[in-house]
Amino acid sequence: MAPLxxxxxxxxxxxxxxxxxxxxxxSSAEIIRFADSECRVRIMEEVxxxxxxxxxxxxxxxxxxxxxxxLMGDAIKRGEPxxxxxxxxxxxxxxxxxxxxxxxxxxxxxxxxxxETAGFDKLVTVELHNESIIGFFKIPVVHxxxxxxxxxxxxxxxxxxxVITPDAGALKRSQRxxxxxxxxxxxxxxxxxxxxxxxxxxxxxxxxxxxxxxIIVDDVIVTGGTLVNASYLLKEKGxxxxxxxxxxxxxxxxxxxxxxxxxxxxxxxxDTIEIPEDKKFSKLSIYQIAPLIAESIKKLTKGYNA
Ligand code: R5P
Numbered sequence: 001m002a003p004l005x006x007x008x009x010x011x012x013x014x015x016x017x018x019x020x021x022x023x024x025x026x027s028s029a030e031i032i033r034f035a036d037s038e039c040r041v042r043i044m045e046e047v048x049x050x051x052x053x054x055x056x057x058x059x060x061x062x063x064x065x066x067x068x069x070x071l072m073g074d075a076i077k078r079g080e081p082x083x084x085x086x087x088x089x090x091x092x093x094x095x096x097x098x099x100x101x102x103x104x105x106x107x108x109x110x111x112x113x114x115x116e117t118a119g120f121d122k123l124v125t126v127e128l129h130n131e132s133i134i135g136f137f138k139i140p141v142v143h144x145x146x147x148x149x150x151x152x153x154x155x156x157x158x159x160x161x162x163v164i165t166p167d168a169g170a171l172k173r174s175q176r177x178x179x180x181x182x183x184x185x186x187x188x189x190x191x192x193x194x195x196x197x198x199x200x201x202x203x204x205x206x207x208x209x210x211x212x213x214x215i216i217v218d219d220v221i222v223t224g225g226t227l228v229n230a231s232y233l234l235k236e237k238g239x240x241x242x243x244x245x246x247x248x249x250x251x252x253x254x255x256x257x258x259x260x261x262x263x264x265x266x267x268x269x270x271d272t273i274e275i276p277e278d279k280k281f282s283k284l285s286i287y288q289i290a291p292l293i294a295e296s297i298k299k300l301t302k303g304y305n306a
Contacts, residue, residue, distance in 0.1 A: 003301050004045060006076065008056035008068040011274040014089060014290060015055040021294035027052075029075075031068055039064070041071040047079035051304050053297055054084070054120075058092030058111075059250050059273040066092065066111065073118030083304055086120040087297070089272035089289060090220070090248045094129035100194055112136035124296050126272055126289060127247035129219050130169065142296050146247030146270050147177050147217065149287045153268065154181055154245070160212040162186050164205075164234065166226050174217040177245075186214070188230050203229050210238035220248040221269065224255045228262040241265040248272050249286075251279050259283065 004027045007015030012026075019026050028044040054076065056069040069086060076084055096107035112133065115123065122139055127146040134141045154161065163183050165174035167190035178185040186207025193199040214234045216227055221244070231242045242264050249269040256279045259267055269275075270289040280286070 001051060001301075001305060003051040003053055003297065004047060004081075005297075006043070006045075006052065006054045006072060008054065008065060008072060010057040010059055010065040010068070011055070011089065011272070013274060014057070014271055017288065017290035018055060018087075018294050018297070021290050022297060029072060031072075039067050039071055041068065041075045043072070043075045043079060047076050047081040050081050051301055052076050052081040052084045053087050053124075055087040055089070055293075057090040057273050058088055059090050059248075060252065062092040066114070070114055070118040073115070073120050077119030083121045084119060085122040085124060085297075085300060086115055086118075087293060088123060088125045089293060090250065091125045091128055091133075092250075094133055095220075097130040097133050108133045109136040115139075122300065124293065124300070126270075126293070127173075127219050131172075142300070144292050144296055145176075146272065146289060146292070147173065147245065148180075149270060149289070149292065150245045150268055151177070151180055154183075154215060157213050157215075157243075159240070162207065162209055162212045162214055164188060164207075164209070164214050164216045164230065166190060166216050166218050166230050170218055173219065177215075177217045183215075184208075188216075188233065190226065190230075200225055200229055203233055205233050205237050209234050211240050214239040214242045216242065216244045216246075218244070218246045220250055221246050221255065221259075221267075222250050223252055224258045224262070227264060227267075228258055231262050231264040235263045243268065247289075249275055249284075251275065255279075256281055256284075 005019045030042040093107045093111040124142045126144045163178035189204045191202040193201045227244045243266045245268045260281045267284045270287050
């Protein structure tokens with residue numbers, strides 16, 4: 001039985017490519033906003049007994065996109081599908097994966113509960129900030145590695161290459177990336193000011209980067225602060241070139257210029273988040289995530305029909 005693919009508004013081009021890779025088209029839904037910004041969703045297809053996938057990245061504006069996903073889930077569930085899967089190419093709120101200071105909320109856990117409450121039976125997501133948030137879900141989670149897309153391109157680089165982990169939190173991800181390519185790893189020690197979002201107060205390189213191509217591996221670019229500060233340090237320590245390899249590009253205003261003017265030589269990202277034309281620049285290469293997600297959907301559908 002062919003699955004139905006619905007999309008929220010966050011990344012329609014990606015959802016369309018995923019549907020195409022599945023030899024399908026997007027199913028029809030109406031998402032409107034009232035004058036006070038409240039969202040209303042209506043599903044325009046018969047979903048009863050069908051396998052349904054809802055594609056929505058929780059990118060900026062995160063709350064709008066989250067709400068659309070939840071309302072779509074509720075609308076579809078009322079039509080009694082056989083299985084309903086949320087496909088979240090970029091999972092927002094994942095950085096709030098623990099309580100950093102007394103009095104904070106555990107947002108990643110609450111968002112997991114909201115997705116389950118909306119009625120989703122399963123989640124497919126890509127390159128979580130921290131894989132341990134899978135433990136916040138009672139439903140099964142399929143976690144796709146976005147970074148695997150970049151590995152063949154790193155293999156083409158001539159000369160010495162070193163993988164850089166931009167902070168301690170990213171260590172496991174960068175380690176896996178370096179091991180997969182049999183490359184050495186260096187670490188950047190990063191300290192943030194927790195009272196000021198995105199503010200970095202200290203950075204230090206641990207490891208040898210001299211005359212090497214330094215590949216900084218991260219999950220997401222938001223303000224570009226992590227990558228740009230790291231690139232200055234790496235060039236100071238003698239790195240020959242710096243390539244930033246990041247699955248998600250959740251660019252805020254002005255980040256394109258900051259990255260363009262930085263010492264970073266190339267920036268590789270995927271299209272889990274739609275990047276508007278006016279935020280693209282020559283150093284930026286965007287790789288397609290649709291084939292990997294379509295593959296996961298095919299496997300799940302096969303399992304449901306076995
Ligand atoms: C932080 O822990 C994340 O892994 C990213 O390094 C961070 O969110 C990137 O944000 P920005 O581009 O604002 O430095």
